[in-house]
Amino acid sequence: MTGIGPRLKRERVRLKLSQSALGAIGGVETNAQGNYENGMRYPRADYLSRVSEVGVDVSYVVTGQSRPPPANDASSAQPSENLEHVIAALHESLHGMSRNLYQMTRMLEARTQHTEPDGACSLDALCNEAESISLAALRLIYTTARLV
Structure with missing residues (x-):
């Protein structure tokens, strides 16, 4: 299983x-x-924070890597420390x-300039999608930075 949905x-x-x-x-x-688990949608940070309180390993869900077990006992780890780590x-x-x-996108742009001009249309679409994803990532970084 790969991806956030199957791990959740x-x-x-x-x-x-x-x-x-x-x-x-x-x-x-x-x-x-169900949409989260099927990969049709992605959970928000507030959802992940709430489910972490009942034992969901959010680090594993988001990154695919389990958090290391606490050094002492499970009660010594603060939920906010786990959230900051995630x-x-x-x-x-x-x-x-x-x-x-x-x-x-820069590498594809350089390749397209040296080949056929028909690829410019699909390159523009790809660049627009990449820009949208990057902007969404920046918004997520900004939003989650305010949680800690």
């Missing part, structure tokens, strides 16, 4: 919760929970994605 489902099953139960905890309807990892991933999108 794996966490829900691990915790023995129904879609409606986890959705209610996260503050969303059952159909929204937000930092998310920011790093979003910055990396934005850099890669920029590099990809």
Whole structure:
């Protein structure tokens, strides 16, 4: 399983919760929970914060990497510390994605200039999509930065 949706489902099953139960905890309807798990939509930071309080490993859901177990006991970790860690990892991933999108569009632009002009139309569409994704990533970084 790859992607946020399947990892979220794996966490829900691990915790023995129904879609409606986890959705209610996260503050969303059952159909929204299903859309998250099917990869049709992505959960917001406030949803992730709420479900982390019942044991969902948000670090795993967002990045695919489980957080290390606490050094002492589970009660010693503060939820805000876990959230800060997840937000930092998310920011790093979003910055990396934005850099890669920029590099990809520049490389394709250079390739298209040396080949056929018909590719310019599809390149424009690709650049517009990459710009939209980058702007959404920046908005997410800004929004999540205010949570900590």
